[in-house]
Amino acid sequence: MPSESGRDSPQQWTQERFERDILKKHAVVLVTFYADWCAPSGLQTTIIDQLAKKEFRKSCIIRFSVDLEEPLAKHWSIHTIPSTLLFLNGELVEALAGFQAIEFLEEYLQALIQEADKAPPPVEKPGETTPTSPGSSE
Numbered sequence: 001m002p003s004e005s006g007r008d009s010p011q012q013w014t015q016e017r018f019e020r021d022i023l024k025k026h027a028v029v030l031v032t033f034y035a036d037w038c039a040p041s042g043l044q045t046t047i048i049d050q051l052a053k054k055e056f057r058k059s060c061i062i063r064f065s066v067d068l069e070e071p072l073a074k075h076w077s078i079h080t081i082p083s084t085l086l087f088l089n090g091e092l093v094e095a096l097a098g099f100q101a102i103e104f105l106e107e108y109l110q111a112l113i114q115e116a117d118k119a120p121p122p123v124e125k126p127g128e129t130t131p132t133s134p135g136s137s138e
Contacts (some may be wrong), residue, residue: 023090
């Protein structure tokens, strides 16, 4: 599946919408939180936009302004900008604070895509629930 646009959405994102429209639809997700007034953020968003154009399969690459998407930034405990979150099959793999080089992010994305190829995410069927804790029974 092609990468999402690196551009911001004009609609505000809620955590519920983020999970539904991004995390549950893509095996690999890279999210960068930035601020227009932060110089390193300007450099990082340029890189994120370049990555989004490369269309990594099974991935979504997107960025959010901490000023426009404050509830989402708070949910993910974003205290440093830019910050980049990497997800695999809906689970947070790593939170990276500060500027990240394009080569590093490309390699990380490729590694996560290879990992996603090994173990595809479980498919939920309507009416089924997935256990959320080790002690849960099916």
